[in-house]
Amino acid sequence: MHEMGIAMQVAEIVRSSIPPDMTDARVERINLRVGRLAAIVPSSLRFCFEVIAKDTPFSDAVLNIEEVPVVAKCNDCQHEWTIEGPAFSCTACKSGSIVIMSGRELEIASIEIAD
């Protein structure tokens, strides 16, 4: 639902990541990392980004989205596991005191510029 705003932020970061001395740079690929818990629908993000990227150095760029699994760690027994469904208790000792180690990412890892 807020994918348009997210796409605008992505465009902003990509724009500022192109080295200023590279005039006529064409961005081929944008590598994003999106956690499985992040409130983002990849297909909507792609659609919004296409709209925003029109007439920019990244208009043909592929938005490559790497989905990051939700990994949790138990504060009580240190057990680490991947959360698949909406259940957030330790799978080893049932403790509810856990930390989410990954799965909330919404970040640009890198951009790839045509040679």
Place this chain on the structure above:
Amino acid sequence: MEIKVVRKVLDANNTMAAQNRKLFAEKKVFVLNMMSSPGSGKTATLERTLSLLMPEVKTAVIVGDICTSNDADRLAKSGAPVIQINTGDLSGGDCHLAAHIIADAASNLDLGNLDLLIVENVGNLVCPAEFDIGENARTVVLSVTEGEDKPLKYPLMFRVCDTAIVNKIDLLPYLDYDIHAAVSNILQVHPQMPIFQLSAKTGHGFDAWLNWLKRQLLI
């Protein structure tokens, strides 16, 4: 050629949120972000909360609404300063309040003269969960006229919140709603989360809720 970027997409919002949090701490204002799906009773809960807190606890409200001033009008009756934000005027009907919007709104409040600032976010269980506004605590409101499985469908919202309210419990006798299932679903997503069963209509359950809120102000 690959250029490493490694930047959070919401960096700009997070930076602004951190500034807000610092300002609120300097002014000793506790900020509560209240979120829910549309119509679960955020405004009704706040109306009653304000009537019980004011004037003892000096409270102001920022309310986000897509395009009306109805909620602001209702809340202003309490005498609390109310700042209304029509997200419809911003980038085409925003689904959440972002940190810079809160910064703008807060600049119109006399923060030095406040104990508590409550933000009624836009009715939506998805987007607001992703946007830090510089708050100190988050509450999600669920009502008994929604499905018991809402927490399982929107786990992020229930994870990022510190407390949950289950509202409209006065309607339970007329519904097939399984409140135990709702509570256990909330706890499945966020074990140990304090849950308040309220009726904003009758006032049932408000003692416990207000006790929690007042305790936060002392921390």
